[in-house]
Amino acid sequence: MAEREPRPRRTARARGGPLDATARGARRAAQRGSGWTGREFDVVVGAVAHGGHCVARHEGRVVFVRHALPGERVVVRVTEDRHPGYCRADAVRVLEASPARIDRPCPYSGPGRCGGCDWQHADPAEQRRLKAAVVREQLVRLGGLDGADPRVRDLVVEELPGGPLRWRSRARFAVDRSGAPGLRRHRSHDVVVLDDCPITLEPAARAVLGRRWPGAGAVDVAVDAAGLVTTTRLDRRGRPQSTRVLRPGADVPEEPAGRTGRHAVGRDWEVEGTGFWQVHPAAADALVAAVGAFAEARPGETVLDLYAGAGLFGGALAPAVGGTGRVVCVEADAAACAAADANLADLPQAEVWQGEVDVQGLAGLLADLGGAPHVVVLDPPRAGAGPAVSRLLAATGARVVYVACDPAALGRDVAAFAGAGYGLAGLRAVDAFPMTAHVECVALLVPA
Numbered sequence: 001m002a003e004r005e006p007r008p009r010r011t012a013r014a015r016g017g018p019l020d021a022t023a024r025g026a027r028r029a030a031q032r033g034s035g036w037t038g039r040e041f042d043v044v045v046g047a048v049a050h051g052g053h054c055v056a057r058h059e060g061r062v063v064f065v066r067h068a069l070p071g072e073r074v075v076v077r078v079t080e081d082r083h084p085g086y087c088r089a090d091a092v093r094v095l096e097a098s099p100a101r102i103d104r105p106c107p108y109s110g111p112g113r114c115g116g117c118d119w120q121h122a123d124p125a126e127q128r129r130l131k132a133a134v135v136r137e138q139l140v141r142l143g144g145l146d147g148a149d150p151r152v153r154d155l156v157v158e159e160l161p162g163g164p165l166r167w168r169s170r171a172r173f174a175v176d177r178s179g180a181p182g183l184r185r186h187r188s189h190d191v192v193v194l195d196d197c198p199i200t201l202e203p204a205a206r207a208v209l210g211r212r213w214p215g216a217g218a219v220d221v222a223v224d225a226a227g228l229v230t231t232t233r234l235d236r237r238g239r240p241q242s243t244r245v246l247r248p249g250a251d252v253p254e255e256p257a258g259r260t261g262r263h264a265v266g267r268d269w270e271v272e273g274t275g276f277w278q279v280h281p282a283a284a285d286a287l288v289a290a291v292g293a294f295a296e297a298r299p300g301e302t303v304l305d306l307y308a309g310a311g312l313f314g315g316a317l318a319p320a321v322g323g324t325g326r327v328v329c330v331e332a333d334a335a336a337c338a339a340a341d342a343n344l345a346d347l348p349q350a351e352v353w354q355g356e357v358d359v360q361g362l363a364g365l366l367a368d369l370g371g372a373p374h375v376v377v378l379d380p381p382r383a384g385a386g387p388a389v390s391r392l393l394a395a396t397g398a399r400v401v402y403v404a405c406d407p408a409a410l411g412r413d414v415a416a417f418a419g420a421g422y423g424l425a426g427l428r429a430v431d432a433f434p435m436t437a438h439v440e441c442v443a444l445l446v447p448a
């Protein structure tokens with residue numbers, strides 16, 4: 001039998017490029033799958049990336065490093081290696097520290113521990129610089145904005161009053177199989193049992209942590225303006241089971257007797273138990289100020305407040321449009337709509353419509369409105385509004401004030417607006433979540 005020629009092996013060169021030693025290392029590691037998990041090596045830490053980590057490189061591969069800061073030299077331990085292009089690691093030893101590194105105020109934070117915070121080891125000013133860098137990067141990379149645009153280049157993440165600890169007025173704590181509450185380890189279902197959470201307001205932490213919640217899957221907690229603490233117990237599938245309220249100074253929780261109260265922009269607001277309200281006690285005022293300045297709502301104008309929650313932005317803008325104007329708040333959740341109805345009852349120019357902000361719902365809403373809105377405020381959940389809703393909003397020609405809790409989602413939606421002829425006319429960012437990688441942005445988008 002004639003000897004057959006061996007089949008040519010597919011190489012990177014055959015597909016058009018030489019393969020250097022580091023790239024070969026990367027490919028081999030990728031083929032090995034989880035080969036690097038548990039490995040330790042030292043790296044010089046590069047720029048911050050979206051998600052609470054920094055970027056480093058080792059043997060040609062990208063390593064996303066948590067618990068480090070840009071410029072540091074650290075020993076990392078690989079925690080996850082499932083992707084050909086990158087692996088994840090924790091900085092387990094600092095060889096050369098950044099001047100911005102601080103001792104973590106939270107005893108539960110650190111490599112392999114509670115995954116609730118990302119930047120406990122960074123001084124608060126550095127946290128804000130890191131967040132500004134992430135917002136810029138997402139708006140340039142995903143949003144297609146020009147990084148040299150001063151609105152992007154010079155972005156400063158604004159500090160809120162109250163310091164970096166004890167600001168969290170609303171939280172969800174996980175509960176383990178034994179009934180002990182805590183927070184999940186980073187990228188894990190494991191619950192790290194906590195006796196305290198130093199970023200959470202003390203009454204909320206005390207009401208949930210260090211107690212037993214047998215049979216529960218999680219507990220939601222919120223503190224209102226009067227110090228009333230509401231806890232909602234959830235089952236293992238995330239379904240609410242029961243709600244209790246604890247009055248300041250009382251030991252025994254009671255059945256809820258109505259909504260809880262918040263105070264912002266000089267008004268009292270009702271909120272459904274542990275339902276949505278800005279988490280940081282100073283965030284509602286700061287965001288309303290930013291939204292109001294961008295919206296420039298004038299008497300007689302029509303304002304749409306999409307994803308309205310309890311009606312915060314719509315209620316705050318209603319006085320500006322006056323009795324001849326109109327504010328329509330749109331919200332999917334029935335309980336939030338009922339709270340918004342109560343909150344806006346003294347503002348006859350404001351209405352609450354229960355409905356989904358999606359292409360169909362929004363098209364119907366715009367048709368029912370009987371004319372294009374002058375201003376649209378939207379504050380969607382983390383996933384953003386999406387390209388189809390963004391394009392539909394751009395077709396109205398309205399000034400659009402976009403409040404975003406995820407700069408990546410904002411970047412994607414800004415790109416959709418840009419594709420429909422809109423440009424960025426203003427940008428603010430607020431550190432509404434100190435110690436974490438989260439940041440709240442407010443963008444003004446107008447027809448270019």
Ligand SMILES: C[S@@+](CC[C@H](N)C(=O)[O-])C[C@H]1O[C@@H](n2cnc3c(N)ncnc32)[C@H](O)[C@@H]1O
Binds near residue numbers: 306380
């Ligand atoms: C980030 S919160 C904003 C609430 C409000 N703007 C505030 O600052 O208090 C998002 C709100 O959108 C609502 N929501 C989520 N998806 C929605 C959808 N597809 N249509 C309408 N509302 C939605 C949620 O129930 C929640 O109240």
